[in-house]
Amino acid sequence: MATEYDTGQTPETVDMMLNMGPQHPATHGVFRMVLAVDGERVVDLVPHIGYLHRGSEKLMENETYAQVITLFDRLDYVSNFNNELAFVRAVEKLMDLEPPERAMYIRVILCELNRVASHLLFAGTYALDIGAMTPVMYTFRERERIQNLFESVSGARMMHNYIRIGGIKEELPDDFVHRTRKLIDELRRGVEETDKLLTFNEVFLARTRGVGMIDAATAISCGLTGPGLRASGSTYDVRKDDPYEIYDRLDYDVPIGEYGDSWDRYWLRIQECYQSLRMIDQCLDQLEPGPIMPQMRRIARPPKGEAYAHCENPRGDIGVFVVSDGTNKPYRVKVRPPSFCNLVALRQMVQGSYIADAVVVLGSLDIVLGEVDR
Amino acid sequence: MTELTAVTFSEVSVIAAALTALLTGLSIIVLSLVWIERKFLGRIQGRVGPTRVGPFGLLQPVADGIKLLFKEDASPAWANKGIFWAAPLLIFIPSFVLWITIPFSNDWVVRNLELGLFYFIAFSVLSIVGLVLAGWASASKYAVLGGLRSAAQLVSYEIPLIMAILVVVMVAGSMNIVAVVSNQESVPYIAIMPLGFALFMLAGIAEVGRTPFDIYFAESEVVGGPFVEYSGAHWAVFFLAEYINTFLIAVMAALLFLGGWSWPFGDLPSLAGLALFMGKTYLVVVFIFWLRGTYPRLRIDQLMSIGWKVLLPLSFANILIAAFQLFYGWPSWTLTLMSLGVLAVPVYFQIRVQRQPAMERARMYAERAIAHRARRPIAETGAVARTVTVKEPSA
Amino acid sequence: MEQQPPQPNDSAQEKTLGFPPTPEAGGKVPPRPARRPPHEEEAPTEVLNERGQATAAALGRVVGSRASSSGGRDDIPWVLVMPDHLFEVLSLMKEHPETKMDMLHLLFAVDYLDHLQLIYILASLSLNQKAMVKVDLPVAGDDAQATVDSAVALWEAAGWYERETHDLFGVRFEGNPDMSPLLLYEGFEGFPGRKSFPFNEYTEY
Numbered sequence: 001m002a003t004e005y006d007t008g009q010t011p012e013t014v015d016m017m018l019n020m021g022p023q024h025p026a027t028h029g030v031f032r033m034v035l036a037v038d039g040e041r042v043v044d045l046v047p048h049i050g051y052l053h054r055g056s057e058k059l060m061e062n063e064t065y066a067q068v069i070t071l072f073d074r075l076d077y078v079s080n081f082n083n084e085l086a087f088v089r090a091v092e093k094l095m096d097l098e099p100p101e102r103a104m105y106i107r108v109i110l111c112e113l114n115r116v117a118s119h120l121l122f123a124g125t126y127a128l129d130i131g132a133m134t135p136v137m138y139t140f141r142e143r144e145r146i147q148n149l150f151e152s153v154s155g156a157r158m159m160h161n162y163i164r165i166g167g168i169k170e171e172l173p174d175d176f177v178h179r180t181r182k183l184i185d186e187l188r189r190g191v192e193e194t195d196k197l198l199t200f201n202e203v204f205l206a207r208t209r210g211v212g213m214i215d216a217a218t219a220i221s222c223g224l225t226g227p228g229l230r231a232s233g234s235t236y237d238v239r240k241d242d243p244y245e246i247y248d249r250l251d252y253d254v255p256i257g258e259y260g261d262s263w264d265r266y267w268l269r270i271q272e273c274y275q276s277l278r279m280i281d282q283c284l285d286q287l288e289p290g291p292i293m294p295q296m297r298r299i300a301r302p303p304k305g306e307a308y309a310h311c312e313n314p315r316g317d318i319g320v321f322v323v324s325d326g327t328n329k330p331y332r333v334k335v336r337p338p339s340f341c342n343l344v345a346l347r348q349m350v351q352g353s354y355i356a357d358a359v360v361v362l363g364s365l366d367i368v369l370g371e372v373d374r
Numbered sequence: 375m376t377e378l379t380a381v382t383f384s385e386v387s388v389i390a391a392a393l394t395a396l397l398t399g400l401s402i403i404v405l406s407l408v409w410i411e412r413k414f415l416g417r418i419q420g421r422v423g424p425t426r427v428g429p430f431g432l433l434q435p436v437a438d439g440i441k442l443l444f445k446e447d448a449s450p451a452w453a454n455k456g457i458f459w460a461a462p463l464l465i466f467i468p469s470f471v472l473w474i475t476i477p478f479s480n481d482w483v484v485r486n487l488e489l490g491l492f493y494f495i496a497f498s499v500l501s502i503v504g505l506v507l508a509g510w511a512s513a514s515k516y517a518v519l520g521g522l523r524s525a526a527q528l529v530s531y532e533i534p535l536i537m538a539i540l541v542v543v544m545v546a547g548s549m550n551i552v553a554v555v556s557n558q559e560s561v562p563y564i565a566i567m568p569l570g571f572a573l574f575m576l577a578g579i580a581e582v583g584r585t586p587f588d589i590y591f592a593e594s595e596v597v598g599g600p601f602v603e604y605s606g607a608h609w610a611v612f613f614l615a616e617y618i619n620t621f622l623i624a625v626m627a628a629l630l631f632l633g634g635w636s637w638p639f640g641d642l643p644s645l646a647g648l649a650l651f652m653g654k655t656y657l658v659v660v661f662i663f664w665l666r667g668t669y670p671r672l673r674i675d676q677l678m679s680i681g682w683k684v685l686l687p688l689s690f691a692n693i694l695i696a697a698f699q700l701f702y703g704w705p706s707w708t709l710t711l712m713s714l715g716v717l718a719v720p721v722y723f724q725i726r727v728q729r730q731p732a733m734e735r736a737r738m739y740a741e742r743a744i745a746h747r748a749r750r751p752i753a754e755t756g757a758v759a760r761t762v763t764v765k766e767p768s769a
Numbered sequence: 770m771e772q773q774p775p776q777p778n779d780s781a782q783e784k785t786l787g788f789p790p791t792p793e794a795g796g797k798v799p800p801r802p803a804r805r806p807p808h809e810e811e812a813p814t815e816v817l818n819e820r821g822q823a824t825a826a827a828l829g830r831v832v833g834s835r836a837s838s839s840g841g842r843d844d845i846p847w848v849l850v851m852p853d854h855l856f857e858v859l860s861l862m863k864e865h866p867e868t869k870m871d872m873l874h875l876l877f878a879v880d881y882l883d884h885l886q887l888i889y890i891l892a893s894l895s896l897n898q899k900a901m902v903k904v905d906l907p908v909a910g911d912d913a914q915a916t917v918d919s920a921v922a923l924w925e926a927a928g929w930y931e932r933e934t935h936d937l938f939g940v941r942f943e944g945n946p947d948m949s950p951l952l953l954y955e956g957f958e959g960f961p962g963r964k965s966f967p968f969n970e971y972t973e974y
Contacts, residue, residue: 131671210743
């Protein structure tokens with residue numbers, strides 16, 4: 001059943017409908033954009049999502065709270081710890097639980113490491129979309145280092161299932177602190193390498209500067225959050241405005257952009273990598289031995305009620321709303337996926353640009369289809 | 375007419391043998407180029423490249439070729455089958471035919487034409503037709519877009535290329551390629567006209583379609599451009615044509631600017647001259663691959679503006695200074711100085727821009743892009759920001 | 770209320786897991802007993818902290834008598850309004866200087882078996898506060914749909930949220946220019962988000 005498009009024109013002049021289909025090297029997953037194109041200029045853009053819809057929210061209603069955490073891993077499959085944290089915080093709010101200090105520090109360390117990994121992936125694939133085929137190899141090599149560390153912590157490189165309700169699953173390995181400190185230095189050098197190669201490259205600047213600009217008011221109305229919003233000048237960062245875990249004890253800056261274009265979104269994320277590394281250093285300094293999980297039942301049974309918690313995903317503001325009916329399975333779980341909300345702004349950004357710019361803007365929004373479609 | 379009938383069988387067989395040898399030699403050279411590119415790019419990217427097939431992965435291109443020949447040669451249902459089938463040949467044949475006049479030594483040339491460079495220019499333009507036809511016959515919007523983009527890009531960059539060659543002809547006094555190389559026995563032309571060399575290299579890379587000028591068949595935008603519907607043997611022909619073109623530009627750069635097989639400090643036997651010539655060519659080839667590994671792609675409008683607004687005025691300046699030098703009979707080093715002088719103008723401006731602190735430069739580019747966009751709003755191009763609505767399914 | 774585990778049938782099926790459905794058992798999987806929704810009139814364990822109380826006070830002043838009930842947990846207060854007042858309340862919350870909700874954070878539905886509850890989570894980036902607006906829509910069963918005014922005129926983000934809620938829960942939003950399916954494919958029958966949608970028995974072909 002083909003979708004019919006009404007371009008509102010008489011048959012004499014018709015824009016070409018170019019389909020950047022679900023299978024396309026540059027759409028970062030199964031995402032379909034239909035561009036109405038006049039020559040090389042994009043007149044309008046209609047996004048189609050839902051190719052990766054797995055019914056996660058309905059599935060979550062049939063699994064215990066601990067099992068739901070595994071589903072959250074797979075939502076934004078690039079930043080797993082941040083997703084787990086969002087859900088776990090919502091349930092902890094329901095149960096009025098405060099996780100022990102050490103657990104909170106470890107959670108923050110892992111979330112920030114995951115942020116660096118996610119931004120590295122973004123930088124590499126963004127460069128690949130634009131045509132530079134070298135940075136992707138460098139950034140993925142750095143990501144491998146981070147994932148090796150994750151493997152030693154949770155047993156898996158990606159789907160960790162490590163942050164649990166009340167704390168974390170098990171104690172860190174003995175060499176974790178030492179390894180992480182070394183890793184921070186290596187990562188700093190790695191991020192710098194990609195930074196020097198790409199950020200102020202003439203061709204990169206020519207391709208991304210002034211492309212996909214959006215102002216803060218439109219962005220807020222579209223629901224854009226995260227680096228996309230901060231590039232337009234807004235200072236909204238959940239870690240600063242609504243601090244959770246131990247973020248209020250850390251000293252870090254939140255980079256803000258000026259023009260709201262693709263380059264700003266890219267530059268912002270690279271700066272966030274540096275800030276995250278700073279944060280991890282401070283966390284390692286402040287980390288004290290202690291319990292990682294309070295005394296509680298193995299299978300969580302929150303009292304009736306509902307709670308909403310939100311965290312700063314590398315992509316934006318991930319919010320989780322949990323309705324509990326007193327049993328060991330949630331009654332309703334609703335996820336606010338940052339990429340889903342970021343995509344609403346895509347149309348505003350691309351109208352009037354070239355076809356090649358549509359790819360650049362989509363790359364700069366950094367969407368992950370797993371969480372767009374759930 | 376009498377000359378035609380005077381051609382003997384032995385002459386024809388010699389020419390046929392030479393052409394076969396040329397085709398075989400070119401295929402082997404293409405194989406070596408593919409291997410070099412994959413290994414070199416691999417090393418740039420921090421990995422090793424192919425290592426499994428043959429020692430050091432030397433047989434990898436052979437394996438790729440065999441795989442391509444075994445693949446199914448599919449074509450879209452709506453494609454114009456005749457043109458679809460013929461278009462790759464239209465691209466390959468001009469590229470191959472050019473090699474008839476390319477000398478590898480003073481005597482090793484299939485047919486040394488007096489108008490060798492003119493022949494080169496005339497035939498290199500023919501492959502553009504093949505690209506556009508390939509795009510059009512594929513019955514795919516991506517292919518059509520890519521084909522049109524390629525036509526625009528290649529035609530625009532032919533002009534600086536032709537003008538650079540024109541200056542070489544002016545200075546050498548002949549279109550005969552062997553004569554051009556002989557004129558460089560003491561001083562290669564790169565020392566006399568560095569500007570011409572820079573122009574030739576830039577225009578040549580854009581002609582071949584190598585990064586940063588490869589947007590017309592870029593994977594992430596038009597998914598292959600005019601080549602998107604081709605697979606199997608036809609794709610192998612495109613692949614072959616691209617590498618032959620790259621090698622051709624490198625060979626021409628070596629012949630016209632780097633002195634070909636001449637060694638300024640003495641006379642070399644043929645084989646050593648050939649080795650030297652190949653060395654110079656492969657140096658240029660490696661430089662082209664190096665650019666591929668480092669730079670992102672330029673967008674089509676940026677590409678076109680570089681071609682028309684930067685390369686074209688510089689080519690005119692190049693012709694002008696060469697004309698002055700030849701008309702007034704000044705010695706060659708004056709041409710070098712003038713050439714460097716003209717080249718220094720854009721270089722100076724670029725250095726001035728790059729010496730700004732990086733964030734200032736980024737801001738400057740943003741302002742420039744915003745101003746450019748403001749000058750060409752959508753309404754001006756005839757495209758109005760119409761809203762496209764999705765029709766409700768009639769169920 | 771504790772949920773009873775599904776009782777095994779006294780048929781050949783008790784030897785199998787019950788899924789996938791076997792031909793001997795008539796191809797049917799025993800239906801799960803319905804989950805009981807949480808009852809809101811039981812003692813609420815939700816408490817607002819200081820920030821939440823300040824927001825709740827502002828909310829009360831802005832919304833006034835249009836709210837049927839209110840509550841909240843931590844720093845997010847909520848108000849329950851009637852569907853007719855919904856658009857008015859939302860625009861008040863967007864424009865009023867005491868709330869200035871410039872971002873629609875989330876819009877979704879919860880199926881409480883006898884009614885659907887739409888929840889709008891609004892955020893004010895300038896005043897750094899959040900609030901929820903709840904609407905009860907009397908819908909029950911598989912096919913009935915409720916109609917509400919669309920919030921697209923206020924926030925552009927509402928467009929996609931409403932499409933998704935329409936897909937999954939069958940709530941019609943009037944005023945949304947594009948209600949085509951977002952997550953589901955065209956021609957999908959049923960509303961998978963609702964509790965009445967058969968979870969195990971659903972087969973596509």
